Amino acid sequence: xxxxxxxxxxxxxxxxxxxxxxxxxxxxxxxxxxxxxxxxxxxxxxxxxxxxxxxxxxxxxxxxxxxxxxxxxxxxxxxxxxxxxxxxxxxxxxxxxxxxxxxxxxxxxxxxxxx
Amino acid sequence: xxxxxxxxxxxxxxxxxxxxxxxxxxxxxxxxxxxxxxxxxxxxxxxxxxxxxxxxxxxxxxxxxxxxxxxxxxxxxxxxxxxxxxxxxxxxxxxxxxxxxxxxxxxxxxxxxxxx
Numbered sequence: 001x002x003x004x005x006x007x008x009x010x011x012x013x014x015x016x017x018x019x020x021x022x023x024x025x026x027x028x029x030x031x032x033x034x035x036x037x038x039x040x041x042x043x044x045x046x047x048x049x050x051x052x053x054x055x056x057x058x059x060x061x062x063x064x065x066x067x068x069x070x071x072x073x074x075x076x077x078x079x080x081x082x083x084x085x086x087x088x089x090x091x092x093x094x095x096x097x098x099x100x101x102x103x104x105x106x107x108x109x110x111x112x113x114x115x
Numbered sequence: 116x117x118x119x120x121x122x123x124x125x126x127x128x129x130x131x132x133x134x135x136x137x138x139x140x141x142x143x144x145x146x147x148x149x150x151x152x153x154x155x156x157x158x159x160x161x162x163x164x165x166x167x168x169x170x171x172x173x174x175x176x177x178x179x180x181x182x183x184x185x186x187x188x189x190x191x192x193x194x195x196x197x198x199x200x201x202x203x204x205x206x207x208x209x210x211x212x213x214x215x216x217x218x219x220x221x222x223x224x225x226x227x228x229x230x231x
Contacts, residue, residue: 032216032217034219034220036222041206041225041227042224042225043119043121043208043210043222043223043224043225044159044208044210044222045222046219046220046221046222049217049219051217090158090159096216100147100164100172101147101149101164101212101216101220102149102161102164103149103161103220105158105159106158107157107158108156108157108158110156
């Protein structure tokens, strides 16, 4: 069965420090991978995606993510966290062999950046 | 960028009322839109996939007659919660996707539905 796991419910980081939000997936074939951020009472904002090519993808607001096929991971990273990065982050995967375009979401990780 | 507008943002109404939520793709055509429900501090639960010009595809356990979906144009999908009850209170979010396998879904800002 296809699945996405975000092993940490919450990640706490001091402002200015690097941050990592973890994501692993279980999808057959070559999945499409996405990261989204959600602020309170808002929808999800698209941050970045991996389709093919370079394993390190750069996205919005200074975020990047590294695709690791052998470890089936797609961790989200940022070199220097800001207090305004505090939000709920979702990793999502899509199986391109299935034409519906449906996303499978992880359970979400709350990022708390403290000044 | 891709913009999806969802309206209304908040709805408070009495039990038994039907509520319609609109989802519009403002600057692109969306052959497929998705409707999600989100409980507090939880992930998104896909309710249905809305296809322009055809019937929606509902996920297992979602009542079709309760949650009516209409996707009459390439820029508009609506979700109607019929005869809403307090247990239907939730945060409902729509998304839309441009044509193209690599396109991400773009989300509306959600609708907070509170049934008294």
